[in-house]
Amino acid sequence: MWNGRVGVWSRELRFSRDREDARDAAAELEELGYAALWIPDVGGDVFGACEELLAATRSIPLLTGILNIWMHDAAEVAARSAALGERFTLGLGASHEAVIGERYAKPLSAMRAYLDELDVLGSGDRLLAALGPKMLELSRTRAAGAHPYLVPVEHTRQAREILGPDRALAVEQGVVLAPDRAAARAHVAAYLELPNYVANLRRLGYGDADFAGGGSDALVDALVAWGDEEAIAERVRAQLEAGADHVCIQVIDAVDDTPPRDAWRRIAPALIV
Known part of the structure; x- marks a missing residue:
């Protein structure tokens, strides 16, 4: 699924309008x-983007973080995942009602049904976007592991306990390579509009005061690593020590859809050993 402990989660690799730059950035990573x-999915031809990035690189694995089960037919997903070969791993998620609208139903039941379809079609390994204990348990019993997004270290510790020692745990970690809590807060604030993330944070002990004003300092600091290279490396180490097998960093500094290549270069020596 991955070649080491630290990867890159990037909207820009998927959505950059300068596709040559995106391909070059993937090769440089x-x-x-x-x-x-890791690339996200909000509909559209995510598999086309996967094909493009795999062709631009030699051996680095590629994963969807995540493919939205409401936006893609299971038969198409099984066929196109298989066609991408061994370097590709499918990450699946049930998304949010605010994103999907009226079609949205109980996420756990929807994911089970989708996995049933994939099993009949003979799909390969998959990871599940999982925050709550029930989805984490489903990740243990029906998948190769879990891919939590926007989670503090304490969640990683609890997720490992639920998954057990033999399932993969790949944690997304937002990072700001600057002494800029405001940038970190702006990132967190958007997700506090989505009930699934708020419910998960409540389970971890955060309350209404933490969700006001884009997030309390304590909440923002727990969710996003900000500061210099060592501050970011320290958070990645904490996630790994808490039970993650792999941490995919998401650099939060892109003004538009341009890959943040300078930040990736600067962080790499502190993270990759």
Whole structure:
């Protein structure tokens, strides 16, 4: 699934309008020693983007973080995942009602049904976007592991306990390579509009005061690593020590859809050993 402990999660690799730059950035990430590439899905031809990035690189694994089960037919997903070959791993998620609208139903039941379809079609390994204990348990019993997004270290510790020792745990970690809590807060604030993330944070002990104003300092600091290279490396180490097998960093500094290549270069020596 990955070649090491630290990868890169990037919207820009998927959505950059300069596709040549995106391909070059993917190739550079491989040369820098990152262990995997992760790209998101909000509909559209995510598999086309996967094909493009795999063709631009030699051996680095590529994963979807995540493919939205409401936006893709299971038969198509099984067929196109298989066609991408061994370097590709499918990450699946049930998304949010605010994103999907009226079609949205109980996420756990929807994911079970989707996995049933994939099993009949003979799909390969998959990871599940999992926050709550029930989805983490489903990740243990029906998948190769879990891919939590926007979670503090304490969640990683609890997720490992639920998954047990033999399932993969790949944690997304937002990072700001600057002494800029405001940038970190702006990132967190958008997700506090989504009930699934808020419910997960409540389970971890955060309350209404933490969700006001874009997030309390304590909440923002727990969710996003900000500061210099060592501050970011320290958070990645904490996630790994808490039970993650792999941490995919998401650099939060892109002004538009341009890959943050300078930040990836600067962080790499502190993360990749």
